[in-house]
Amino acid sequence: MSLDDAPRLLRLPLLVEADAQRLDVSAPRLAWAGESQRRLWAPRLAAIRAALLDIEFDDVAAGRVATTALECAPVQIAPLTARLRSLDLAAIPLGARVETGPATEDAPVPHYRLALTRRDGIDALVDALASGDLAASLRLAGYPDCCGAALTTALASGERLPLAIHAAGSARTSGGSRSSEACGLLQSLGLAAVPHIACSDRCAASRTLGAARLARGRAAGHDAAMGWLAEALAWPMRYSRRNGIAELHTPVLRLLADAGSRQPRLDYAPSGPSPRVPGADVTFVETTLDGEFDNPAAADYGFDSVHAWRTRQAEVVWEQSRRLRAAGGSLLDLACGDGYLLQLAEAETRRLQVFGLDTRHDQVARARRRLSHRADALAVGGPTRLRDGLAGCPVPVDVALLRPEDVVDLAATERAALLDSIFAAARCVIAYASDRALRRHGTLAQLLAAAGLVAETAPAAADISVVACRAG
């Protein structure tokens, strides 16, 4: 059952013609606090509204209140008519509201507003409506004197929204204790124990009327619905009006309405201000970049910028991540530069011991700063340095990283000897290309060929690294 399946109880006074003394009873926009809340409470709220409608009809039929008002869609007219006929109640049209939008598939749907009364009350109601006698309307609607007076004052000051009127009154009132029976913050959804707009949630008269009404509801067999209503009226609520928009928050739903009046700003929470979730107390500590991006050697390593260099190193680790994680053990970068690739490899798996060689003192110094815990494992020198031993580096190392461009321009015999020592010192050699090398040789495969190497398996067109073997 949806909230819109039953006619919607309105709150008088409503007048047929445009007039200053008219409440805005537009349905608010409602949002649920998640799917589970909607599944639980949407049917409950529909049941509550249906029960309150029953109680309202009974109250009017029994003369406990002279008149009430409701709004209904065209499809609800027939069952409503039957119901009114059975209770010998009359309905006087008050106008219509036209709704269009997604819910109506953009076709205009009228919602009829009707005032209901017993047959013997028709004259009094018609007179009150026609004359615009606000006091008479309020009497007929069963307003306690205090609530009637508060509403009259509010309307005279330009307030139109029942929610705003009740909230303002509740925030102003300090005497007495709050009661859910007098709570009117959910009244725009048809959820209230009392049929009138209570002057405040501390109103004693409203509390008495509300409690009596809930009891009548239970007695009439609406025990579950009255229990849910009591539960809803006890939700922690937070109302605010700001710049003409009124909003109500509960743990289950929130609603907003055009408040009309823009002032005053009001924040009201019947159960006290909600504790604000403390923000995370983390202060951003501005650190220096510490040379992270000012390495001037990018061009020497075949890249147009330090960013291009870093990206390539990240790509190598990305392409080879499975192999690096599977190999565990040891990784040797034969042209480690400032150690960024080794740092990424370490971050890939803690099982990897990293080692680095580079012919440039300045780069090895940077690498030792970056990987201070591996300072002894980083040395100045080329691949031949392995013959002298690199602290802790096993021979053979599990994986060695080789830049083929570093051997391409060597004389054939020198290249062959160097590759001999590299492949003897490593179980697996991964070759990767710089941007300059790719520009020069075209593809990774062509670069490998120029260096006297072949790929263990043919690289994809976009690959920039591959496991390499000696050619021939």
Add this chain to the structure above:
Amino acid sequence: MSVELRPLGDRCNIQCRYCYQEGTRAAATAPPRYSLPQMLATLDELGEPFVLFGGEALLVRDADLERLFAYGLERHGVNAIQTNGALIEPHHIALFRRYNVRVGISLDGPGSLNDMRWAGSAGRTLRASARAEAALARLCREGLAPSAIVTLHGGNTRGARLDVLCDWIAHLHALGVRRMRLHLLEVDQHNASRGLRLSDAQNLRVLRRLRALEPTLPGLRFDLFDEMRRMLLARDAVSSCIWQACDPYATRGVRGVEGGGERSNCGRTHKDGIAWLATERRGYERQLSLHETPHADGGCRGCRFFLMCKGNCPGTALEGDWRLRSEHCATWFGLFEDIERTLLAEGEAPLSQSPRRAECEAELVALWREGLDESLQSLTARLGVAPATAGHAA
């Protein structure tokens, strides 16, 4: 694409310091629902292309990912995914190619500039950032250049970092990236973003620097400047969500579909940690209020850029109160002024300077009062407001 599909809700593999989803993440009391058939049913109802979103969308298991992409390709001919990039593997790239997936990667810069996209430890953050950079480069190399989203904050723009950021953007351009989206940091009570906040003056300085960078990188477009320019020229038939008349009850700029097929709002509006469901009925209370509210009270009254800006994203509202204008107002105003000046110098006629601007505003306000909306492009055409002279292409 305005439909965000969040199969796993806000579940993520990293913990960005400034994540606007931290509130809902912390408040969650039960795991989100997951039903591929329900997701597809809701997507069918919406009938629009969608972007896979999160949290982190690539946490979705591969079979379901492929199923969603297959649906998107068959139904709309295109797919999209927004990701932090750290989980991209070669097989994902194959999926992206096969199913025509436009990839957006969120990265705040190289190396330590991306540290606020925290992955739990310094080592994991380093790894995640490097993987994202590698994946981005790989996508470019495969002819699938992604777009990039960069959130601007103290961690990537203060001091020397702005120079590094600009150099890095030039590097992305060299790789083949042609579209970048710039986000201003959204500061929430639920995350650790306060220390990262930039002032309006700082934001403006950064944006002006990036706007000056754009023409030096042929073909690169920062969506933000492009859109603001088109908004001023009333060419807003397609514009991103922050320029649309949005409110947190029905974020028309972004509509969410959750893992159980539920419809939801843009997560940027969930300020109290609750993922409120979308209302069926749209309303323009926020825009109507902003139009009438003086600047001193958090509104936009009298602002000549109101038609274009409309108070901007409610998720960035002053004091976290969606009824107020964006806290970045001064930044947007300054940028609009800059672009307006440029347009005038080019001989264009921005709507902000049109003698009929008030008439257009009144018309749009009247529509909003009726619960309707219209693009500036359509509205100005209908009112016969002189179109901007043909100038630079949008």
